[in-house]
Amino acid sequence: MPQPNLLTPPASIPPATALALSQKAPPILSKSPTSSLPWPLSLLLSTETPATWTIHENLFFAALRTGDDASARKVLDRLTSRFGADNERIVTLRGVYEEALAQNEAELQKIFEDYEKILREDPTNFAVRKRRVAVLKSLGRTNDAITALTVLLENSPTDAEAWAELSDLYARQGAWGQAVYCMEEVLLVMPNAWSAHAQVATLHYQSAHTNSPPSVSALSTSLRHFSRALELNSSYLRGFYGLKLASKALIPLLSDAPMSNSAKKRAAENGDDDDVPPPKLQTVKRLEELATEKLAEIVRNYNAGKKGWTGYQEVEVLAAKELLDKDGKVER
Amino acid sequence: MAFGGAALNIIGALFLAHAIYSAHEHTTTFPTSPLPLDITIELLVSVLLLSTGIVFSSPALKPIQWAQWSGKISREGQQPEAGKKTREGEQILGDGDMFAFLGLDGYGEGRRGFWDVRGKRKEYVGWVKAGGRA
Numbered sequence: 001m002p003q004p005n006l007l008t009p010p011a012s013i014p015p016a017t018a019l020a021l022s023q024k025a026p027p028i029l030s031k032s033p034t035s036s037l038p039w040p041l042s043l044l045l046s047t048e049t050p051a052t053w054t055i056h057e058n059l060f061f062a063a064l065r066t067g068d069d070a071s072a073r074k075v076l077d078r079l080t081s082r083f084g085a086d087n088e089r090i091v092t093l094r095g096v097y098e099e100a101l102a103q104n105e106a107e108l109q110k111i112f113e114d115y116e117k118i119l120r121e122d123p124t125n126f127a128v129r130k131r132r133v134a135v136l137k138s139l140g141r142t143n144d145a146i147t148a149l150t151v152l153l154e155n156s157p158t159d160a161e162a163w164a165e166l167s168d169l170y171a172r173q174g175a176w177g178q179a180v181y182c183m184e185e186v187l188l189v190m191p192n193a194w195s196a197h198a199q200v201a202t203l204h205y206q207s208a209h210t211n212s213p214p215s216v217s218a219l220s221t222s223l224r225h226f227s228r229a230l231e232l233n234s235s236y237l238r239g240f241y242g243l244k245l246a247s248k249a250l251i252p253l254l255s256d257a258p259m260s261n262s263a264k265k266r267a268a269e270n271g272d273d274d275d276v277p278p279p280k281l282q283t284v285k286r287l288e289e290l291a292t293e294k295l296a297e298i299v300r301n302y303n304a305g306k307k308g309w310t311g312y313q314e315v316e317v318l319a320a321k322e323l324l325d326k327d328g329k330v331e332r
Numbered sequence: 333m334a335f336g337g338a339a340l341n342i343i344g345a346l347f348l349a350h351a352i353y354s355a356h357e358h359t360t361t362f363p364t365s366p367l368p369l370d371i372t373i374e375l376l377v378s379v380l381l382l383s384t385g386i387v388f389s390s391p392a393l394k395p396i397q398w399a400q401w402s403g404k405i406s407r408e409g410q411q412p413e414a415g416k417k418t419r420e421g422e423q424i425l426g427d428g429d430m431f432a433f434l435g436l437d438g439y440g441e442g443r444r445g446f447w448d449v450r451g452k453r454k455e456y457v458g459w460v461k462a463g464g465r466a
Contacts, residue, residue, distance in 0.1 A: 005425060015456045016459075027421075134448060231397075235407045308456075310408070312409075
């Protein structure tokens with residue numbers, strides 16, 4: 001278990017870690033990083049570094065989520081006096097603070113209207129636009145959130161974070177086509193993102209299972225994207241997990257109906273998206289073996305606490321172990 | 333290996349200092365005669381020792397292939413860089429998953445820009461009510 005760190009908060013923050021993070025507030029708040037002296041002297045005596053403000057911001061989020069509103073307020077005041085109340089980022093942080101303290105939907109609605117007012121004055125404040133979407137989501141108005149996000153993305157089509165959020169919203173509604181489209185936009189901006197490839201693969205996998213029997217083309221696309229994720233990250237647990245699931249689903253489909261050459265040709269002709277023929281049964285089988293082997297290696301080394309193998313999330317390793325156990329230990 | 337490297341560096345530096353001192357003394361006492369062979373050998377050996385020591389005491393090389401590099405991050409997690417801390421006492425960490433901000437790995441914190449503060453607060457209150465155990 002790594003030390004809770006405010007400069008680079010861990011990838012996942014369970015409540016216990018959040019508490020540990022927010023308990024760092026008193027020592028940080030006790031001494032001021034800026035100096036109260038007049039201008040030329042303050043430059044000499046201030047102790048601030050760029051890291052100072054990152055730490056303050058993360059402390060603000062940790063304090064808010066653990067209900068330590070007094071500390072959050074102090075951090076916010078400190079940031080406001082340093083950067084000014086009109087700073088885009090400060091405006092957003094203030095919004096987050098108010099959202100957290102809103103007691104009911106009516107107050108949340110009022111915050112939403114405040115955001116609208118800010119955006120009328122300065123429509124280029126993208127951080128506030130994103131907060132607006134978050135409020136809509138938290139009010140349960142998913143369709144409005146989607147509309148707001150599409151407008152945002154029309155103005156800023158290279159915002160990968162917003163594309164990912166939109167994809168997530170579509171996927172929650174079961175609109176797989178749109179969700180996949182949004183994730184592919186993320187890939188256009190960041191073609192090396194292994195998690196984005198795995199997410200595209202996951203969406204294809206989920207959409208394949210909405211039909212019965214699952215569609216071969218969606219499953220093979222999923223298999224391909226999982227493989228690409230693994231090409232980009234040689235020890236990606238989620239990638240191997242998905243590769244195993246996708247290949248396991250694909251093997252019976254491929255062996256049941258070995259596509260005749262004419263059927264293959266037809267699929268190639270009418271398919272707009274899936275013009276690549278499905279992979280060979282042999283290849284899929286070998287991929288499944290590879291995934292099983294790698295998953296077993298990860299689970300074994302993680303559970304043994306071997307040095308250099310402890311970076312995985314415990315939940316993910318448990319899930320992988322479950323998948324392997326369900327599969328039977330014969331293969332290993 | 334770092335310890336052996338440091339030892340080699342110290343020995344090498346001592347020999348180098350000694351060789352330089354000897355060369356200086358020799359040239360001031362006998363300005364016309366050539367440098368004796370033992371001083372030359374000592375100098376060369378000390379430089380060799382120092383170079384080896386520097387190579388051994390340098391930190392491990394980072395992977396230069398993308399898949400190896402990202403795989404290392406996945407396997408090991410984000411590790412603190414030895415001895416580096418900010419003024420607030422927070423450790424400075426090495427490379428981490430640079431795509432974590434996309435919030436696509438389900439367990440993660442999600443996207444910071446769309447941070448669901450109310451949901452997170454509810455989760456925390458639930459955790460406290462349940463007795464504060466993970």
